[in-house]
Amino acid sequence: MYQYLNxxxxxxxxxxxxxxxxxxxxxxxxxxxMTTMAGxxxxxxxxxxLDFMETRHYQPGDDIRAMDWRVTAxxxxxxxxxxxxxxxxxxxxxxxxxxxxxxxxxLRFKSKVVALAAAWLAWAAADHGDRIxxxxxxxxxxxxxLPAGGRRGVLRLLxxxxxxxxxxxxxxxxxxxxxxxxxxxxxxxGSLVCIISDFRGLDADGEMHLKQLSQYNDVLAVLVYDPLxxxxxxxxxxxxMSNGQQVxxxxxxxxxxxxxxxxxxxxxxTYLKNLFQKPSQYMLSLATNDNIIxxxxxxxxx
Amino acid sequence: xxxFFAWSSEWLWLFVFILPLPLIFRKxxxxxxxxxxxxxxxxxxxxxxxxxxxxxxxxQKSSFKKISLAWLIWLLLVLAAMRPQLLGDPxxxxxxxxxxxxxxxxxxxxxESNNRLSIVKSVLGExxxxxxxxxxxxxxFGDKAYLQTPLTFDRFTVKTxxxxxxxxxxxEKTAIGDAIGLAIKLLRDQPxxxxxxxxxxxxxxxxxxxxxxxxxxxxxxxxxxxYTIGINSLNLDEKTLQKIANMTNGQYxxxxxxxxxxxxxxxxxxxxxxxxxxKIIRHKTALYPWLLATAFFLSILVALKFK
Numbered sequence: 132m133y134q135y136l137n138x139x140x141x142x143x144x145x146x147x148x149x150x151x152x153x154x155x156x157x158x159x160x161x162x163x164x165m166t167t168m169a170g171x172x173x174x175x176x177x178x179x180x181l182d183f184m185e186t187r188h189y190q191p192g193d194d195i196r197a198m199d200w201r202v203t204a205x206x207x208x209x210x211x212x213x214x215x216x217x218x219x220x221x222x223x224x225x226x227x228x229x230x231x232x233x234x235x236x237x238l239r240f241k242s243k244v245v246a247l248a249a250a251w252l253a254w255a256a257a258d259h260g261d262r263i264x265x266x267x268x269x270x271x272x273x274x275x276x277l278p279a280g281g282r283r284g285v286l287r288l289l290x291x292x293x294x295x296x297x298x299x300x301x302x303x304x305x306x307x308x309x310x311x312x313x314x315x316x317x318x319x320x321g322s323l324v325c326i327i328s329d330f331r332g333l334d335a336d337g338e339m340h341l342k343q344l345s346q347y348n349d350v351l352a353v354l355v356y357d358p359l360x361x362x363x364x365x366x367x368x369x370x371x372m373s374n375g376q377q378v379x380x381x382x383x384x385x386x387x388x389x390x391x392x393x394x395x396x397x398x399x400x401t402y403l404k405n406l407f408q409k410p411s412q413y414m415l416s417l418a419t420n421d422n423i424i425x426x427x428x429x430x431x432x433x
Numbered sequence: 434x435x436x437f438f439a440w441s442s443e444w445l446w447l448f449v450f451i452l453p454l455p456l457i458f459r460k461x462x463x464x465x466x467x468x469x470x471x472x473x474x475x476x477x478x479x480x481x482x483x484x485x486x487x488x489x490x491x492x493q494k495s496s497f498k499k500i501s502l503a504w505l506i507w508l509l510l511v512l513a514a515m516r517p518q519l520l521g522d523p524x525x526x527x528x529x530x531x532x533x534x535x536x537x538x539x540x541x542x543x544x545e546s547n548n549r550l551s552i553v554k555s556v557l558g559e560x561x562x563x564x565x566x567x568x569x570x571x572x573x574f575g576d577k578a579y580l581q582t583p584l585t586f587d588r589f590t591v592k593t594x595x596x597x598x599x600x601x602x603x604x605e606k607t608a609i610g611d612a613i614g615l616a617i618k619l620l621r622d623q624p625x626x627x628x629x630x631x632x633x634x635x636x637x638x639x640x641x642x643x644x645x646x647x648x649x650x651x652x653x654x655x656x657x658x659x660y661t662i663g664i665n666s667l668n669l670d671e672k673t674l675q676k677i678a679n680m681t682n683g684q685y686x687x688x689x690x691x692x693x694x695x696x697x698x699x700x701x702x703x704x705x706x707x708x709x710x711x712k713i714i715r716h717k718t719a720l721y722p723w724l725l726a727t728a729f730f731l732s733i734l735v736a737l738k739f740k
Contacts, residue, residue: 231476256452302476331477360477371472372481377470379485 136278138239141296146250152424153255156431184213220276222256223318224249224265227328229305236359237420244355246292246325247423252325253285262376263288267295268310270303302311302374311340321345327353328405345412353409354416361396363389437520444515451511467578502735506728513724521716531627532584536572536612538634541605549664552691560698561592574612576604576640608641613648628657637670649677657681
């Protein structure tokens with residue numbers, strides 16, 4: 132496919148081409164599909180909406196404030212009214228373009244995955260008529276985009292994604308914590324926040340901001356990682372890894388070491404999974420060697 | 434029975450010279466240096482750096498284990514090469530120094546008249562039992578001659594081999610010349626004064642590459658005495674057998690029945706008496722298989738554990 136030709140850099144053309152690969156999905160993740168309807172998580176409704184959807188039988192646990200008294204009186208059975216949240220919901224993309232993202236051992240760089248995922252999400256939002264805002268950050272600077280709707284809003288974002296694409300790798304992380312703080316000031320409550328990052332460098336401060344953000348917004352976390360972060364290469368041997376000054380030799384022969392290596396990733400993964408556990412939050416992960424479009428698509432409702 | 438442990442003395446030098454071989458090898462052929470000059474720059478270096486510190490000790494420990502195991506295996510191999518053995522009690526053994534080959538005709542005709550072969554087997558079996566101290570060998574011949582047992586002191590095996598023989602195992606015809614030829618070939622490597630062949634047949638030469646008389650000439654040349662035994666039958670070529678025996682300082686016998694055959698073998702005992710000469714030997718039990726087996730299992734362990 133076209134976008135596999137170059138796994139390092141990103142071009143405007145391929146980001147625009149993603150437009151026809153969204154398949155008109157809704158940016159509501161699959162896990163949450165029935166929860167709003169069954170009323171188990173009333174909190175996942177932002178402001179409970181104004182659009183009346185339907186009346187159905189009352190189930191224990193439903194909010195009695197939404198009782199449909201008329202229908203209840205007419206039928207003799209308790210009924211309840213269901214509302215749908217507002218259709219228009221701005222989307223904010225938090226794009227991690229830190230120098231640590233300019234790295235990848237299979238198929239693509241992590242930064243490339245970030246760009247593709249951001250573009251795809253933007254197109255999916257535009258299909259729905261949502262406005263798109265973004266905060267693109269690297270180690271040194273941040274680039275803000277206020278929400279704008281339609282094709283213009285997407286194209287503006289795509290250009291920013293191409294223009295701010297990282298140019299060299301470093302062990303430095305992007306300033307995720309600072310960007311989360313900035314986003315809180317930028318965002319309109321009731322938005323969908325998509326954080327596309329590897330979440331390295333997230334500290335207690337950042338966690339606090341995340342908590343605040345998800346109080347009034349839906350949060351979609353996209354964890355981008357490289358297979359090498361997850362496991363040592365399966366082929367036995369000594370692998371030298373360096374930070375530019377020091378060299379470490381990792382012997383994948385040593386099962387103890389390779390297990391500890393894997394555990395390191397799994398620990399981080401479960402930590403993040405726990406962080407995005409609330410019904411209004413959702414986390415999905417993208418490996419650099421995944422089929423990105425398919426993985427993204429499979430996580431959302433058609 | 435008392436047994437004691439001993440090293441085979443001629444291999445003791447191995448211990449001194451072979452044992453340090455790995456060290457010498459390592460000295461002159463050092464292992465390739467690890468590729469410290471090429472490394473992948475990874476952004477998450479700091480995380481894995483902490484990992485390496487945690488596991489450094491373990492890595493060293495396991496490599497020490499590995500090396501000591503390797504040395505243990507090597508030591509076992511060297512010890513096995515030194516041929517450790519258990520020596521048993523000294524046993525006196527009669528040795529005549531005589532090399533006696535028995536050639537038995539297994540052609541079709543041996544099955545005739547009350548199964549001559551079974552008679553031959555029982556008589557010859559007893560004869561074999563008596564020949565203590567001789568080195569015995571067994572040749573069976575039919576279309577061709579085949580060596581059934583090479584020269585050995587193990588009379589029991591020779592007897593068993595003879596008893597397991599059956600008509601037709603070597604073909605239908607009678608290759609007397611070939612049998613003599615094969616015997617000469619085997620005996621010419623033995624000391625000259627002790628080359629004896631006892632040839633038993635019931636027919637005339639009907640197959641084979643060498644004519645019996647021609648073979649007898651060769652036998653004379655190599656000082657092999659041939660005793661020929663003819664079993665009474667229609668096509669017994671007595672003349673040839675007689676000639677062969679005469680040419681080679683042997684004797685020709687003619688057997689009519691079992692009793693006669695028995696007598697012939699007894700008279701053979703007279704012509705080639707069992708010598709009363711003793712040699713003291715000790716029974717040796719080689720111990721190297723145990724060492725090798727241990728080394729083998731240890732190497733499997735190494736292969737599995739330090740994969």
